[in-house]
Amino acid sequence: xxxxxxxxxxxxxxxxxxxxxxxxxxxxxxxxxxxxxxxxxxxxxxxxxxxxxxxxxxxxxxxxxxxxxxxxxxxxxxxxxxxxxxxxxxxxxxxxxxxxxxxxxxxxxxxxxxxxxxxxxxxxxxxxxxxxxxxxxxxxxxxxxxxxxxxxxxxxxxxxxxxxxxxxxxxxxxxxxxxxxxxxxxxxxxxxxxxxxxxxxxxxxxxxxxxxxxxxxxxxxxxxxxxxxxxxxxxxxxxxxxxxxxxxxxxxxxxxxxxxxxxxxxxxxxxxxxxxxxxxxxxxxxxxxxxxxxxxxxxxxxxxxxxxxxxxxxxxxxxxxxxxxxxxxxxxxxxxxxxxxxxxxxxxxxxxxxxxxxxxx
Amino acid sequence: xxxxxxxxxxxxxxxxxxxxxxxxxxxxxxxxxxxxxxxxxxxxxxxxxxxxxxxxxxxxxxxxxxxxxxxxxxxxxxxxxxxxxxxxxxxxxxxxxxxxxxxxxxxxxxxxxxxxxxxxxxxxxxxxxxxxxxxxxxxxxxxxxxxxxxxxxxxxxxxxxxxxxxxxxxxxxxxxxxxxxxxxxxxxxxxxxxxxxxxxxxxxxxxxxxxxxxxxxxxxxxxxxxxxxxxxxxxxxxxxxxxxxxxxxxxxxxxxxxxxxxxxxxxxxxxxxxxxxxxxxxxxxxxxxxxxxxxxxxxxxxxxxxxxxxxxxxxxxxxxxxxxxxxxxxxxxxxxxxxxxxxxxxxxxxxxxxxxxxxxxxxxxxxxxxxxxxxxxxxxxxxxxxxxxxxxxxxxxxxxxxxxxxxxxxxxxxxxxxxxxxxxxxxxxxxxxxxxxxxxxxxxxxxxxxxxxxxxx
Numbered sequence: 010x011x012x013x014x015x016x017x018x019x020x021x022x023x024x025x026x027x028x029x030x031x032x033x034x035x036x037x038x039x040x041x042x043x044x045x046x047x048x049x050x051x052x053x054x055x056x057x058x059x060x061x062x063x064x065x066x067x068x069x070x071x072x073x074x075x076x077x078x079x080x081x082x083x084x085x086x087x088x089x090x091x092x093x094x095x096x097x098x099x100x101x102x103x104x105x106x107x108x109x110x111x112x113x114x115x116x117x118x119x120x121x122x123x124x125x126x127x128x129x130x131x132x133x134x135x136x137x138x139x140x141x142x143x144x145x146x147x148x149x150x151x152x153x154x155x156x157x158x159x160x161x162x163x164x165x166x167x168x169x170x171x172x173x174x175x176x177x178x179x180x181x182x183x184x185x186x187x188x189x190x191x192x193x194x195x196x197x198x199x200x201x202x203x204x205x206x207x208x209x210x211x212x213x214x215x216x217x218x219x220x221x222x223x224x225x226x227x228x229x230x231x232x233x234x235x236x237x238x239x240x241x242x243x244x245x246x247x248x249x250x251x252x253x254x255x256x257x258x259x260x261x262x263x264x265x266x267x268x269x270x271x272x273x274x275x276x277x278x279x280x281x282x283x284x285x286x287x288x289x290x291x292x293x294x295x296x297x298x299x300x301x302x303x304x305x306x307x308x309x310x311x312x313x314x315x316x317x318x319x320x321x322x323x324x325x326x327x328x329x330x331x332x333x334x335x336x337x338x339x340x341x342x343x344x345x346x347x348x349x350x351x352x353x354x355x356x357x358x359x360x361x362x363x364x365x366x367x368x369x370x
Numbered sequence: 371x372x373x374x375x376x377x378x379x380x381x382x383x384x385x386x387x388x389x390x391x392x393x394x395x396x397x398x399x400x401x402x403x404x405x406x407x408x409x410x411x412x413x414x415x416x417x418x419x420x421x422x423x424x425x426x427x428x429x430x431x432x433x434x435x436x437x438x439x440x441x442x443x444x445x446x447x448x449x450x451x452x453x454x455x456x457x458x459x460x461x462x463x464x465x466x467x468x469x470x471x472x473x474x475x476x477x478x479x480x481x482x483x484x485x486x487x488x489x490x491x492x493x494x495x496x497x498x499x500x501x502x503x504x505x506x507x508x509x510x511x512x513x514x515x516x517x518x519x520x521x522x523x524x525x526x527x528x529x530x531x532x533x534x535x536x537x538x539x540x541x542x543x544x545x546x547x548x549x550x551x552x553x554x555x556x557x558x559x560x561x562x563x564x565x566x567x568x569x570x571x572x573x574x575x576x577x578x579x580x581x582x583x584x585x586x587x588x589x590x591x592x593x594x595x596x597x598x599x600x601x602x603x604x605x606x607x608x609x610x611x612x613x614x615x616x617x618x619x620x621x622x623x624x625x626x627x628x629x630x631x632x633x634x635x636x637x638x639x640x641x642x643x644x645x646x647x648x649x650x651x652x653x654x655x656x657x658x659x660x661x662x663x664x665x666x667x668x669x670x671x672x673x674x675x676x677x678x679x680x681x682x683x684x685x686x687x688x689x690x691x692x693x694x695x696x697x698x699x700x701x702x703x704x705x706x707x708x709x710x711x712x713x714x715x716x717x718x719x720x721x722x723x724x725x726x727x728x729x730x731x732x733x734x735x736x737x738x739x740x741x742x743x744x745x746x747x748x749x750x751x752x753x754x755x756x757x758x759x760x761x762x763x764x765x766x767x768x769x770x771x772x773x774x775x776x777x778x779x780x781x782x783x784x785x786x787x788x789x790x791x792x793x794x795x796x797x798x799x800x801x802x803x804x805x806x807x808x809x810x811x812x813x814x815x816x817x818x819x820x821x822x823x824x825x826x827x
Contacts, residue, residue: 094786153785184687227686265600266604291594311604354607368620
């Protein structure tokens with residue numbers, strides 16, 4: 010709290026011989042002191058406020074579908090707005106569109122590169138975007154004609170100078186947001202391939218991004234190998250907030266459903282929650298027994314649960330408010346590389362280096 | 371990080387701070403000396419007349435203007451009176467004042483929180499019971515009521531500050547108390563006191579102006595309470611925490627839940643309607659909710675607001691190639707004088723928008739869009755929730771019972787590609803046959819079996 014700052018500093022007046030420089034120095038000292046005080050008095054922790062909240066009951070979360078078909082590590086997946094279709098991409102260059110409900114494969118594309126680390130479903134459900142070691146993000150319009158080669162109508166949209174790590178459509182099929190190993194994020198016009206805005210500020214590879222829920226404005230968050238999570242204004246390209254509390258690469262970032270906060274998963278084996286208005290970390294999700302990195306995180310619909318896919322093949326489910334782990338899910342036989350909640354929150358999907366995807370509910 | 375980027379002494383944003391620095395210059399500033407006040411001696415006291423004279427000389431202005439400027443400095447809390455402390459004016463006589471410490475200057479960095487004020491009042495109460503003035507007592511009671519859940523925290527902070535205060539030397543303590551009291555008179559003025567903190571109506575930030583890099587931090591306590599509250603409110607709607615009705619399709623293989631919650635279903639479920647009451651954003655982001663709202667606005671003859679908002683969204687997220695054309699279309703339809711669907715925005719916003727349209731970019735309508743959004747959120751939304759349209763929808767909403775039976779077959783669903791094709795065809799049909807009630811059309815598409823009515827004139 011402000012008022013317990015050193016009273017000498019607070020009562021000091023302009024002494025004789027002090028000049029503008031001295032006053033500036035004084036204000037700098039005050040600033041540092043203030044930061045120290047703020048750090049000391051963390052006000053209150055999230056789990057303290059949540060003490061009065063009812064605990065969660067027992068969970069029955071099981072694998073409801075297993076999607077087999079990829080020939081190699083699954084690296085990324087995304088849901089269609091219809092709540093049942095998904096797109097997934099893998100190390101061997103294959104991108105598959107599934108109806109996860111029936112487990113039928115509906116479309117397949119072979120990319121000209123390996124390690125397709127990013128894929129996204131268009132809001133209309135009529136196209137997918139993907140990319141990876143080709144340093145590009147391409148959009149493939151989907152067709153019902155089984156004989157049609159989807160690669161023929163492919164549109165090259167984004168061009169980076171290093172691998173594509175993540176991509177996401179904005180509120181329409183016409184714009185794509187990308188992040189790359191070249192340290193930047195960028196916003197592109199799909200039709201023309203024009204670069205609309207670029208976002209510079211990360212000091213190393215950017216590994217992930219997430220768009221803020223539309224009611225909360227035009228921002229997105231990105232995480233990188235520089236251990237930073239940055240919040241960006243899409244209009245100006247400016248980094249408006251930056252958080253650096255992780256001790257290693259940030260593999261995944263995801264907004265809390267209200268847009269007031271976001272979670273991150275990192276190679277430091279922790280997940281963290283950052284509140285945007287408080288401008289600080291407000292929770293850490295960690296356990297001594299969890300020593301492998303978290304690769305991918307997502308919230309349940311109410312934000313109460315945080316699902317984390319980890320490099321030790323497990324999925325840990327956290328009580329976001331109380332900070333405790335409520336469940337651990339086994340099933341994958343290799344790293345969990347990607348994880349996302351379905352659009353209506355009825356299930357989440359995990360993809361793994363064991364070549365499969367699983368739907369959990 | 372943001373504190374480091376926006377220093378206290380931000381002369382560009384707060385030019386009065388430059389004045390304050392000059393006034394305190396030991397050689398050329400206002401003369402000060404220690405003053406005996408009651409039993410203590412207050413260092414660096416200045417007189418009102420010295421302040422006014424200094425300002426008059428420095429800026430080559432008349433005494434009256436210097437007096438006005440001096441009063442502003444007191445009203446903002448940069449200078450505070452030692453006597454008659456509740457009147458925030460400069461008296462051009464031997465009345466005593468002091469420069470407020472920079473720590474207590476009006477800060478842009480954070481809003482003045484009620485929590486801080488509660489702590490301050492509680493602290494004074496601890497110090498001496500009955501010392502609070504009537505308006506302070508009223509505030510205290512009111513704060514105690516709505517901050518009841520964190521009152522322990524507040525009392526703890528107050529005690530801590532009181533204890534820390536007692537450790538100071540008496541003269542320092544007196545000075546600090548004076549400064550603190552002055553700060554609160556500025557930020558929570560007693561009745562009859564004019565401080566400069568009142569700023570009238572909410573102002574729109576000019577989207578073409580420079581971005582403010584200094585973030586106003588909000589107390590962590592408030593923020594985490596917001597997160598907790600959201601989670602609790604949505605608890606029943608989280609399929610992982612409460613049962614989906616009638617069942618979760620992934621568990622029972624029965625897709626009734628999805629059918630009941632399709633985008634443009636005629637009769638929504640009770641749960642869905644409840645979500646519309648959580649926030650305006652929730653209502654808008656659900657197509658069925660938005661349709662209901664649209665119907666309500668139509669009856670109020672303010673449908674153009676929503677239409678404008680949607681047009682702005684279309685511009686922001688649309689193809690770059692058609693952007694110019696879209697912007698011009700929006701202008702003609704909603705903003706130009708005599709436009710067919712003219713929207714009511716304030717003069718300043720209109721000016722900014724029209725100016726921006728000369729060189730349109732995808733965010734050119736942001737200011738106007740925000741204005742209309744807030745208008746709908748603060749005004750129409752509340753009325754909608756009380757309206758016959760909403761109440762009717764609420765009454766008709768379905769509340770399916772839970773079932774646990776498993777479906778025999780996992781039915782495939784219509785491809786989004788086909789759905790889009792159908793929507794296109796329907797829109798084309800609408801365009802040729804004249805205006806039709808949109809909810810009727812959409813419900814037809816969702817196969818709820820309503821006939822498309824004959825076109826209206």
